[in-house]
Amino acid sequence: MTNILDSVDSRTRLVGENRLELLMFYLGSTQPFAINVFKVREVIKVPKLSQMPGSHPNIRGVAMIRGKSIPVIDLRQSIGMGSIGMSDECNVIVTEYNRTIQAFLVGQVINIKNMGWDEIMEPPSSSGRNNYLTAITRQDFDGQTRLVEIVDVEKVLAEIVAYEVGVSEDVLDPHLTPYMAGQRVLVVDDSSTARAQVSETLSQFGVECIIKKNGAEALHLLKSWCDEGKNVSDEILLMITDAEMPEMDGYKLTHEVRSDSRMSDLYIALNTSLSGSFNEAMVEKVGCNQFISKFQPDLLVNVVQERLRQVVAS
CATH class of the missing domain: 3.40.50.2300 (Response regulator)
Structure with missing residues (x-):
């Protein structure tokens, strides 16, 4: 518990600072995407994937990671961009959402960026109601300012395992x-x-x-x-x-x-x-x-x- 509290203190000793860390990556294209580091357990090279007959089409396979069987979700396919092609640049981001562990297959991982929530903007209304973004931000890449799209992982997961609203x-x-x-x-x-x-x-x-x-x-x-x-x-x-x-x-x-x-x-x-x-x-x-x-x-x-x-x- 001491380590947990130390971690809390390190993140909240300036409560009200309104900051976050984003893990940025590509999905087999030049468009950068991101998710919040808070949800990330680790980033690893793509392990051996075992196929799951009858599984959701967005699940690329199952991997044994640190002794646990974890579904690996093709994030590019999940947001409507088509399946990501396997290459040496591909990585797996292991995450924890809603008391479950899952991994996302992505392309090259770029970096982690510490920034203020005031630098994060809502997606433009023209992107439509069915987009897979919770927010966007702008960051410099090789001297150029580019748009970074922050993925709505909760929506991605809800389309694989529908959320419940029934109460016991x-x-x-x-x-x-x-x-x-x-x-x-x-x-x-x-x-x-x-x-x-x-x-x-x-x-x-x-x-x-x-x-x-x-x-x-x-x-x-x-x-x-x-x-x-x-x-x-x-x-x-x-x-x-x-x-x-x-x-x-x-x-x-x-x-x-x-x-x-x-x-x-x-x-x-x-x-x-x-x-x-x-x-x-x-x-x-x-x-x-x-x-x-x-x-x-x-x-x-x-x-x-x-x-x-x-x-x-x-």
Whole structure:
């Protein structure tokens, strides 16, 4: 646990700095892509791949990595660019999302870049609703400024294993169910797939979701309520926010909310595909009330009920 806390401290000793690290790579073309280093376990050369008859077409095969059988996903094919050709430049990025380990087959890995979330922008609206990007940024490559596309890995994974919205019966508290209808929850996430999963899960119980795509949008809404003299906790039951978002991440958003006396008591749940003890420690350090692993409907409803239980009892 000491090592975990040391790692948390190293990443959050300047909480509110609003920074991230991107792993940049190619997908068999000259266009650079990226994912957040937070999700990456390691990068290795392509191991021997075993075929899986009947598996999803985007899964290139299965590899034994550090004693574990891990699916290897062709990332180029997954985002609609056609299968990547095997070459000496190809690599495998081993990642952890939503309590599962998977690897992505990519081309040449470029570098890791430390940068501010304010340098990350939403994809242009002209890219359409079905694009596989959560954000874009601009970086210098060999003296030229080029666009880097940040992949919506959650969408890629959801197309291989569909996300769940059904809630186990033993999770539901029959005494609270009547109080759920009409409640409002602020959902902050840059991934359209993640936003849809939260909204579809909670709407079954009559909960209205107010959707914002990043921390800056959410903070603007919260401050506007405060400026109008409204009590934020009367407007929404709680805020469910992603950790990683363009312009302002969930940690910075939480820091800003806690620093404003007008809304510092807002109940905040961090809903992230990052998982494990590291993130539980991170949540405690930055001042969130709860940590939820993404795409876990039972955990999501449990958190909503826990907050509702507090409100009903008060």
